[in-house]
Amino acid sequence: MNKETSKKVDISSEDIVIQIVNMHKWFGDFHVLKNINLDVKKRERIVVCGPSGSGKSTLIRCINRLEEHQKGQIIVDGIELTKDLKNIEKVRSEVGMVFQHFNLFPHLTIVENLTIGPIWVRKTPKKEAEEIAMYYLEKVQIAEQAAKFPGQLSGGQQQRVAIARSLCMKPNIMLFDEATSALDPEMVKEVLDVMISLAQDGMTMVVVTHEMGFAKSVAHRVLFMDEGEIIEENSPDEFFNNPQNDRTKLFLSQILY
Amino acid sequence: MELHAENENKVIIKPPITSIGIIGWMRENLFSTPFNTILTIIIVSVLWISIIPFVKWALINSSWLPDANCRGTGGACWSIISSNYKIILFGFYPQDILWRPVTAIVMLVSLLFISRNRNFWNAFLGYSWLISLMIMGLLLKGGVFGLEPVDIEKWGGIILTLLLSVFGLTAAYPLGIILALGRQSEMPVIKTFCIFYIELIRGVPLISLLFMSSVVFPLFLPEGVSINGILRAQVAIIMFTAAYIAEVVRGGLQGMNKGQFEAADSIGLNYVQTMRLIILPQALKIVIPPSVSVLISAFKDTSLVVIIGLYDLLKTTQTTLSEPKWMGFSAEAYIFIALIYFVCCFFMSTYSRKLEDELNTDLE
Ligand SMILES: Nc1ncnc2c1ncn2[C@@H]1O[C@H](COP(=O)(O)OP(=O)(O)OP(=O)(O)O)[C@@H](O)[C@H]1O
Numbered sequence: 001m002n003k004e005t006s007k008k009v010d011i012s013s014e015d016i017v018i019q020i021v022n023m024h025k026w027f028g029d030f031h032v033l034k035n036i037n038l039d040v041k042k043r044e045r046i047v048v049c050g051p052s053g054s055g056k057s058t059l060i061r062c063i064n065r066l067e068e069h070q071k072g073q074i075i076v077d078g079i080e081l082t083k084d085l086k087n088i089e090k091v092r093s094e095v096g097m098v099f100q101h102f103n104l105f106p107h108l109t110i111v112e113n114l115t116i117g118p119i120w121v122r123k124t125p126k127k128e129a130e131e132i133a134m135y136y137l138e139k140v141q142i143a144e145q146a147a148k149f150p151g152q153l154s155g156g157q158q159q160r161v162a163i164a165r166s167l168c169m170k171p172n173i174m175l176f177d178e179a180t181s182a183l184d185p186e187m188v189k190e191v192l193d194v195m196i197s198l199a200q201d202g203m204t205m206v207v208v209t210h211e212m213g214f215a216k217s218v219a220h221r222v223l224f225m226d227e228g229e230i231i232e233e234n235s236p237d238e239f240f241n242n243p244q245n246d247r248t249k250l251f252l253s254q255i256l257y
Numbered sequence: 258m259e260l261h262a263e264n265e266n267k268v269i270i271k272p273p274i275t276s277i278g279i280i281g282w283m284r285e286n287l288f289s290t291p292f293n294t295i296l297t298i299i300i301v302s303v304l305w306i307s308i309i310p311f312v313k314w315a316l317i318n319s320s321w322l323p324d325a326n327c328r329g330t331g332g333a334c335w336s337i338i339s340s341n342y343k344i345i346l347f348g349f350y351p352q353d354i355l356w357r358p359v360t361a362i363v364m365l366v367s368l369l370f371i372s373r374n375r376n377f378w379n380a381f382l383g384y385s386w387l388i389s390l391m392i393m394g395l396l397l398k399g400g401v402f403g404l405e406p407v408d409i410e411k412w413g414g415i416i417l418t419l420l421l422s423v424f425g426l427t428a429a430y431p432l433g434i435i436l437a438l439g440r441q442s443e444m445p446v447i448k449t450f451c452i453f454y455i456e457l458i459r460g461v462p463l464i465s466l467l468f469m470s471s472v473v474f475p476l477f478l479p480e481g482v483s484i485n486g487i488l489r490a491q492v493a494i495i496m497f498t499a500a501y502i503a504e505v506v507r508g509g510l511q512g513m514n515k516g517q518f519e520a521a522d523s524i525g526l527n528y529v530q531t532m533r534l535i536i537l538p539q540a541l542k543i544v545i546p547p548s549v550s551v552l553i554s555a556f557k558d559t560s561l562v563v564i565i566g567l568y569d570l571l572k573t574t575q576t577t578l579s580e581p582k583w584m585g586f587s588a589e590a591y592i593f594i595a596l597i598y599f600v601c602c603f604f605m606s607t608y609s610r611k612l613e614d615e616l617n618t619d620l621e
């Protein structure tokens with residue numbers, strides 16, 4: 001994977017697909033997210049990093065309303081997230097999400113895991129949904145496992161299936177929450193490769209990860225969070241070579257060496 | 258070397274006779290240690306002492322033919338069954354048209370057996386159930402196609418037991434699921450109602466519900482309106498069983514990983530789809546064993562309807578026993594109906610184990 005080619009996918013339009021304005025979130029009395037402002041443009045790839053408990057997961061879970069924010073605005077694909085259930089379901093069907101623990105549906109076969117969204121949310125005919133599913137299973141190189149159940153696959157394979165499941169909904173945006181953290185080291189690469197190839201296809205991505213190599217080569221922008229705030233936001237080169245904030249420096253020194 | 262030469266007719270070395278066959282098995286399982294040997298001897302002698310007289314009573318000295326004179330034989334009087342099976346099984350259903358309930362029961366049992374196989378679960382089977390239930394109803398009730406009408410009050414014995422339990426269990430199960438979901442609801446009114454209902458019902462015995470439905474409930478009906486006693490008992494059984502199913506299902510729902518809800522949400526499935534396609538199939542699978550326990554005990558509890566004067570299997574048997582001719586042969590009669598109950602419960606529990614195996618997807 002070559003750094004130059006990956007970055008060549010230009011942010012062609014200035015369309016903003018995710019807009020977060022003065023957003024706050026509390027868990028009870030605990031202020032987890034403080035005054036978050038973030039614009040993500042179409043085809044842009046953002047890596048979010050920061051120490052444990054800094055609110056990274058909570059931030060990206062707010063983007064598809066797995067968590068509810070209490071103040072400020074989140075606008076995804078032109079739709080503002082409010083209590084309106086129809087809007088939430090609409091946004092969720094446009095935004096794919098990949099979890100640390102895969103969260104495949106263990107009672108369904110791999111191919112059923114992939115077709116359930118298209119069939120029930122998009123109302124795609126079963127046959128067509130299966131074709132879509134097989135296409136994406138090919139893409140994550142796991143088509144031969146289609147008839148198996150999740151419990152029969154390795155962690156890396158399950159995570160690739162989970163990515164394919166999101167892709168079957170033809171999302172405009174993909175969110176990754178530490179997609180490789182639960183994997184054995186030898187499986188991390190196969191999942192990162194899939195994410196890199198998605199990047200090359202021009203997918204808009206918001207990625208929470210500790211894989212700094214991935215951040216350097218794929219991200220357009222790196223956000224650093226600490227204690228619920230975005231405290232640094234920069235291009236990967238600047239971020240890694242010339243961090244501005246002391247806390248960023250400390251974090252990088254701990255994670256890189 | 259010599260073995261090698263004789264390759265065509267291979268030399269088969271048999272294991273020593275004492276390690277295989279019945280002797281080997283007995284050595285390994287019954288007499289492997291002194292303690293096991295003692296246990297074996299004790300158990301065999303207890304069986305010997307109890308089984309021999311039972312076999313003598315039940316088989317050797319027993320009378321089987323209808324209207325045989327049983328007194329003084331010292332054996333079992335199965336004649337009570339062969340003379341009275343029509344009353345025991347069908348209550349006061351007119352005896353000249355018993356082919357109708359028999360046909361209905363045969364239909365029901367065949368459908369149950371077909372439905373055991375999940376490969377047959379399709380729309381066709383659903384329609385077959387609907388149509389068959391209507392035919393069974395018509396057969397029992399009559400009044401059309403020249404079938405002599407039979408008053409519902411006359412349905413008794415196994416007809417009533419099966420009616421109460423098949424409808425009771427099939428209606429209670431979905432109702433219990435709805436109550437369990439309601440109890441988890443975020444809407445306070447629904448949640449409170451479900452908790453109140455479940456706790457209230459679980460706090461009273463079934464008998465008191467049956468009494469309520471047969472004695473108290475009619476007092477609230479307007480003049481002239483009456484609801485059939487069987488139907489009232491049926492409703493009480495459904496309400497009662499549903500509350501227990503609800504708690505069992507709630508256990509399954511709580512056991513679900515939060516990630517499953519989130520994954521379903523994140524692909525845009527709505528609440529009903531999430532529950533129906535993702536959560537319930539997994540949660541219900543986990544709770545098959547406790548659900549079946551609830552269903553089995555509900556099935557046996559249908560016999561409590563005797564106390565509100567319905568003639569189910571137990572009551573028809575008691576009726577027979579109250580005849581002077583058959584007094585004193587209650588053991589035989591109760592063994593007979595115990596067998597019927599056992600067969601039904603055994604069917605349910607083997608089926609549930611089969612279902613568990615079929616639904617088990619985490620091989621490895
Ligand atoms: N449902 C919840 N209720 C209460 N507090 C929560 C909840 N979820 C998360 N938190 C708290 O919010 C803070 C931020 O959590 P979050 O999961 O977003 O952190 P993170 O940056 O993703 O950390 P990690 O790297 O460990 O995944 C943590 O202190 C956590 O304990």
Ligand SMILES: [Mg+2]
Pocket residue numbers: 056057058177178
């Ligand atoms: Mg996290």
